Amino acid sequence: xxxxxxxxxxxxxxxxxxxxxxxxxxxxxxxxxxxxxxxxxxxxxxxxxxxxxxxxxxxxxxxxxxxxxxxxxxxxxxxxxxxxxxxxxxxxxxxxxxxxxxxxxxxxxxxx
Amino acid sequence: xxxxxxxxxxxxxxxxxxxxxxxxxxxxxxxxxxxxxxxxxxxxxxxxxxxxxxxxxxxxxxxxxxxxxxxxxxxxxxxxxxxxxxxxxxxxxxxxxxxxxxxxxxxxxxxxx
Numbered sequence: 001x002x003x004x005x006x007x008x009x010x011x012x013x014x015x016x017x018x019x020x021x022x023x024x025x026x027x028x029x030x031x032x033x034x035x036x037x038x039x040x041x042x043x044x045x046x047x048x049x050x051x052x053x054x055x056x057x058x059x060x061x062x063x064x065x066x067x068x069x070x071x072x073x074x075x076x077x078x079x080x081x082x083x084x085x086x087x088x089x090x091x092x093x094x095x096x097x098x099x100x101x102x103x104x105x106x107x108x109x110x111x112x
Numbered sequence: 113x114x115x116x117x118x119x120x121x122x123x124x125x126x127x128x129x130x131x132x133x134x135x136x137x138x139x140x141x142x143x144x145x146x147x148x149x150x151x152x153x154x155x156x157x158x159x160x161x162x163x164x165x166x167x168x169x170x171x172x173x174x175x176x177x178x179x180x181x182x183x184x185x186x187x188x189x190x191x192x193x194x195x196x197x198x199x200x201x202x203x204x205x206x207x208x209x210x211x212x213x214x215x216x217x218x219x220x221x222x223x224x225x
Contacts, residue, residue: 042218043219044155091211102147102156
């Protein structure tokens with residue numbers, strides 16, 4: 001079962017790029033890596049997903065090194081509205097087996 | 113717009129009561145999930161269902177059961193509520209081909225006294 005480790009909290013100034021790393025040392029061959037954002041009093045919201053190398057969408061980028069034992073969520077030019085908790089999810093499905101493991105979350109505080 | 117709704121935002125129950133938490137999604141998704149969220153522990157999977165009447169245990173199924181009689185509805189049942197089940201409960205759904213792109217409901221904060 002994959003285990004994930006994230007920093008508990010991070011601070012950043014507005015306009016800076018923020019990188020949040022998740023460690024998943026025992027990730028399995030078929031595991032995908034997904035990141036979510038959660039605001040207070042709301043459910044988490046999907047941000048981005050990847051399997052290897054780099055994925056980019058309109059919101060963020062996800063960098064996954066060749067060994068896949070970690071992944072980095074990159075948020076370009078953060079604003080105050082990016083203040084939230086960010087979770088990584090490592091999961092596997094196949095041959096009737098399902099495993100989903102969320103990290104404990106990284107609380108990002110964006111400072112004006 | 114996709115929508116996952118949960119029957120209550122706040123719920124207070126007494127120890128030993130049977131508790132039902134209901135979740136409905138309007139996206140025709142095959143997969144539905146129940147998580148609990150506690151400070152410092154993140155989200156932990158209780159159960160999930162990949163089809164009607166099908167279910168799989170997650171990491172912490174003890175003390176819980178689930179029911180999925182219709183595709184759009186997934187119920188979490190606490191047979192005999194205990195104080196250590198006081199938590200935020202989150203329901204989510206996803207399509208069969210996108211297991212990890214889950215849409216979450218707003219959550220139910222359950223307090224067991």
